[in-house]
Amino acid sequence: MEYSKEFKQAISAFTSQEKDKLIIRLLRKDRILSHRLYFELIDEETADDKRLQMESLIKTEVKQVAQKYGRTKYFLPGIRRISAKITEHVKITTDKFGEISLTLLLVSETLKHLPKSGDHYKLYIYLLNKIFRSLILTKKIDPDYYLDLRETYEEVKKEILQNKNLEQLALHNGLFLSWFEPENIPEHMDVILKKIKAEGLLK
Structure with a gap:
């Protein structure tokens, strides 16, 4: 799925708090994405x-x-x-x-x-x-x-x-x-x- 320029601009307009809430909501629905972010950001194992x-x-x-x-x-x-x-x-x-x-x-x-x-x-x-x-x-x-x-x-x-x-x-x-x-x-x-x-x- 390709995202339009307008859609990207609308996302960018969110406040930091709104973005944080959105990310947490998405991570709760996508277990693989959650594990991948943990692996890339926090996990000490390679x-x-x-x-x-x-x-x-x-x-x-x-x-x-x-x-x-x-x-x-x-x-x-x-x-x-x-x-x-x-x-x-x-x-x-x-x-x-x-x-x-x-x-x-x-x-x-x-x-x-x-x-x-x-x-x-x-x-x-x-x-x-x-x-x-x-x-x-x-x-x-x-x-x-x-x-x-x-x-x-x-x-x-x-x-x-x-x-x-x-x-x-x-x-x-x-x-x-x-x-x-x-x-x-x-x-x-x-x-x-x-x-x-x-x-x-x-x-």
Whole structure:
């Protein structure tokens, strides 16, 4: 939404007290904005600190979800809830590197704790979409980060290679394992993904 010049002028005309009341009212209605302002203005922890906490949370909660719901239809919703926490972390900290590294960690930890038996097709498709999203984001960040991401990508690749059903599904849906080397990710990865989805894949 774009704000008109008149609207901006009207806001500027508010007294300091009126602006304070308006800000507090907005913060009460927007929890994410409230946390983000706290992080930027007061919080002594850095984005790196928050990311480390998220890494621990992901490992702990994925294991718990797998133990409790691994063989049931509730496993995927449980993983989605953890993914939502990553999204919240990114919105609060604007941690672009963490958006990639934490998502890949979620994928590898999910596969690591996945029960050997059961129908995991929907979960696999969900994870493949997460991987494609991570590939797109990786091409958008500074290549200096590639070295830091290589180990995480390698961990995901290892888990896929240990799961023949997933490996075949990945190839069928246009995901090449050579792309797990950040330097090998094709340019215009977003265009490639659109073409794959246009063919009815990743569903």
